[in-house]
Amino acid sequence: MFDNLSDKLGGIFDGLKRRGALKESDVQAAMREVRMALLEADVALPVAKKFIADVTKEAVGQKVLKSVSPGQQVVKIVNDAMVEMLGSESQSISTASVPPVPILMVGLQGSGKTTSTGKIAKRLTEKENKKVLMASLDTRRPAAQEQLKILGEQIGVKTLPIITGQQPVEIARRAMDAAKLQGFDVVMLDTAGRLHVDADLMTEVRMVRDLVNPHETLLVADSLTGQDAVNVASEFDKQVNITGVVLTRMDGDGRGGAALSMRAVTGKPIKLVGTGEKMEALEEFHPERVASRILGM
Amino acid sequence: FTQRKLDSETLEELEDLLIASDLGVSTAMKLTESLAEGRFDKEITDEEVKAFLATEIEKILSPVAQPLSLNSENKPHVILMAGVNGAGKTTTIGKLAKKYRDEGKSVMLAAGDTFRAAAVEQLTVWGDRVGVPVITKEIGSDAAALAYEALDRAMAEAVDVLLIDTAGRLQNREELMAELAKVVRVIGKKIENAPHDTVIVLDATTGQNAVHQVEVFQKLAQISGIVMTKLDGSARGGVLVACADKFGLPVHAIGVGEGIEDLDAFDPKQFAEALVGIEG
Numbered sequence A: 001m002f003d004n005l006s007d008k009l010g011g012i013f014d015g016l017k018r019r020g021a022l023k024e025s026d027v028q029a030a031m032r033e034v035r036m037a038l039l040e041a042d043v044a045l046p047v048a049k050k051f052i053a054d055v056t057k058e059a060v061g062q063k064v065l066k067s068v069s070p071g072q073q074v075v076k077i078v079n080d081a082m083v084e085m086l087g088s089e090s091q092s093i094s095t096a097s098v099p100p101v102p103i104l105m106v107g108l109q110g111s112g113k114t115t116s117t118g119k120i121a122k123r124l125t126e127k128e129n130k131k132v133l134m135a136s137l138d139t140r141r142p143a144a145q146e147q148l149k150i151l152g153e154q155i156g157v158k159t160l161p162i163i164t165g166q167q168p169v170e171i172a173r174r175a176m177d178a179a180k181l182q183g184f185d186v187v188m189l190d191t192a193g194r195l196h197v198d199a200d201l202m203t204e205v206r207m208v209r210d211l212v213n214p215h216e217t218l219l220v221a222d223s224l225t226g227q228d229a230v231n232v233a234s235e236f237d238k239q240v241n242i243t244g245v246v247l248t249r250m251d252g253d254g255r256g257g258a259a260l261s262m263r264a265v266t267g268k269p270i271k272l273v274g275t276g277e278k279m280e281a282l283e284e285f286h287p288e289r290v291a292s293r294i295l296g297m
Numbered sequence B: 001f002t003q004r005k006l007d008s009e010t011l012e013e014l015e016d017l018l019i020a021s022d023l024g025v026s027t028a029m030k031l032t033e034s035l036a037e038g039r040f041d042k043e044i045t046d047e048e049v050k051a052f053l054a055t056e057i058e059k060i061l062s063p064v065a066q067p068l069s070l071n072s073e074n075k076p077h078v079i080l081m082a083g084v085n086g087a088g089k090t091t092t093i094g095k096l097a098k099k100y101r102d103e104g105k106s107v108m109l110a111a112g113d114t115f116r117a118a119a120v121e122q123l124t125v126w127g128d129r130v131g132v133p134v135i136t137k138e139i140g141s142d143a144a145a146l147a148y149e150a151l152d153r154a155m156a157e158a159v160d161v162l163l164i165d166t167a168g169r170l171q172n173r174e175e176l177m178a179e180l181a182k183v184v185r186v187i188g189k190k191i192e193n194a195p196h197d198t199v200i201v202l203d204a205t206t207g208q209n210a211v212h213q214v215e216v217f218q219k220l221a222q223i224s225g226i227v228m229t230k231l232d233g234s235a236r237g238g239v240l241v242a243c244a245d246k247f248g249l250p251v252h253a254i255g256v257g258e259g260i261e262d263l264d265a266f267d268p269k270q271f272a273e274a275l276v277g278i279e280g
């Protein structure tokens, strides 16, 4: 299928002499291939369209370079534009605030919030020497609080004792109070999975946000997400003001177009990526790697 | 309503509409090409376009709409749930258990996810909700050994249906896929023709990777059917059309929420109409 975009673009520009400028018709033919690659990689349609329009404008009329073939030149323009759109410099989780610093984890059901909460807590504890408290506000999914507790035991990070029957806002308050009293640096608040179209649950998480005033609000999203990525990211951002994205299941073989979609519609950085079920499977976001993956190169 | 000429620009817009529902580029192109046949450059209304596309999609989906029915000759009828992480396997088992229980069947669950934190506890809560026994082993146990034990118990107690949960796994993780293949093998050794159903659970928010998920799980774990979850959100699950077209595997049911009753029969007409944006 779409093994190598470079080869395809090479073909389109074969006839072009190594002189003059990139012609609009050639660029447009090339962009049809790029568009196809983006859509097959699950880049959301409006994002793909805008990207193509921007890159076409940039490429048309550019002088053909002597050092590379026109095909390679266009590949580079496309690639650079995508890296730029994905966010060139990596940004880590910030804890630079008055302790205890609240970090709120939000996202759709099953996206990897609880697992990522554990992974980030482990990282902050081990790499940044922070004293972290984790609390599960998930009173809905069976054994969700138990899940976070077990992860805490595995990684040696404290979790807020479970009080059955307590509601999310009360748990959040109790977590902040306990953290203040016991001198924790960071409080990680794991929440129940929710749909961005579920008004009641979105209100609930907003109430938690308003109470704790999180320093980071991270949207945990599945890198295998399809076209819905734009709706999910823009709605969560609009409704709870996210500060960044954690992209999970990057150990899969998906092309990862959701990364571009989410970044493009929110402008918020992708801060970390999950690469497995285990607690150490958390990595920095590398825009160049993701760009090559999306473009299939 | 609006009427317009079915020219290449309109066709591209329609293709985009389908792509935006996760149908994928090639399926979308196939559909718009068949629409264009004999109609190109003619006047057509939006309603006609949508009705045509919905009908074409329904034609692809109708043959695969088959509920997960139990064969009473199987004692027990063994259903194995598989799929990538977080798709909704455990929840779907809870919902199916409730459904079979309501039909008067005796049901047993097996907590075959011996890996993820609190996976056993999660299934145990579902077992309690439905009022059916759950076979468990401590975390870290061999999933195949747990399945074997559960089969023993289910046969001894002559239950009608045994639902076996498994840990989530991505299809490109070879070692985890080999482990699943082993579970399937062990079940087949114990009871001929079992598992009678091996269901892959797909998350409706997943994009084109779902096609590859089905492909690999079918090859390594002999998948016999599909359940698609999370259709209560804004994703329309169009990748199911590509899957139906490519694999022809039965689609047994859809998940429309987190509650015990939130499992619906798969209705190809309704699904197709939602995909092309006809209000139901």
Ligand SMILES: Nc1nc2c(ncn2[C@@H]2O[C@H](COP(=O)(O)OP(=O)(O)OP(=O)(O)O)[C@@H](O)[C@H]2O)c(=O)[nH]1
Pocket (backbone or CB within 6 Å): A107, A108, A109, A110, A111, A112, A113, A114, A115, A116, A138, A141, A144, A191, A192, A193, A194, A220, A247, A248, A249, A250, A251, A252, A273, A274, A275, A276, A277, A281, B085, B086, B116, B168, B170
């Ligand atoms: N392969 C892989 N699996 C992951 C990753 N992150 C999480 N998971 C798995 O995905 C599944 C769901 O993860 P959870 O952390 O329970 O997800 P959640 O968002 O808390 O789910 P809910 O609370 O039900 O909404 C589990 O099986 C995790 O082990 C990842 O980066 N890679």
Ligand SMILES: Nc1nc2c(ncn2[C@@H]2O[C@H](COP(=O)(O)OP(=O)(O)OP(=O)(O)O)[C@@H](O)[C@H]2O)c(=O)[nH]1
Pocket (backbone or CB within 6 Å): A109, A110, A141, A193, A195, B083, B084, B085, B086, B087, B088, B089, B090, B091, B092, B113, B116, B119, B166, B167, B168, B169, B201, B229, B230, B231, B232, B233, B254, B255, B256, B257, B258, B262
């Ligand atoms: N909105 C919605 N949520 C669902 C649906 N089905 C499952 N979920 C939720 O999705 C999350 C993951 O469901 P699980 O049943 O734990 O998924 P799983 O495949 O067993 O996950 P792992 O065992 O970790 O791989 C939970 O929060 C469920 O409540 C559905 O149809 N709609």
Ligand SMILES: [K+]
Pocket (backbone or CB within 6 Å): B204, B205, B230, B231, B232, B233, B234, B235, B236
């Ligand atoms: K959905």
Ligand SMILES: [Mg+2]
Pocket (backbone or CB within 6 Å): A113, A114, A115, A138, A144, A190, A191, A192, A193
């Ligand atoms: Mg969770």
Ligand SMILES: [Mg+2]
Pocket (backbone or CB within 6 Å): B089, B090, B091, B113, B119, B165, B166, B167, B168
């Ligand atoms: Mg499970």
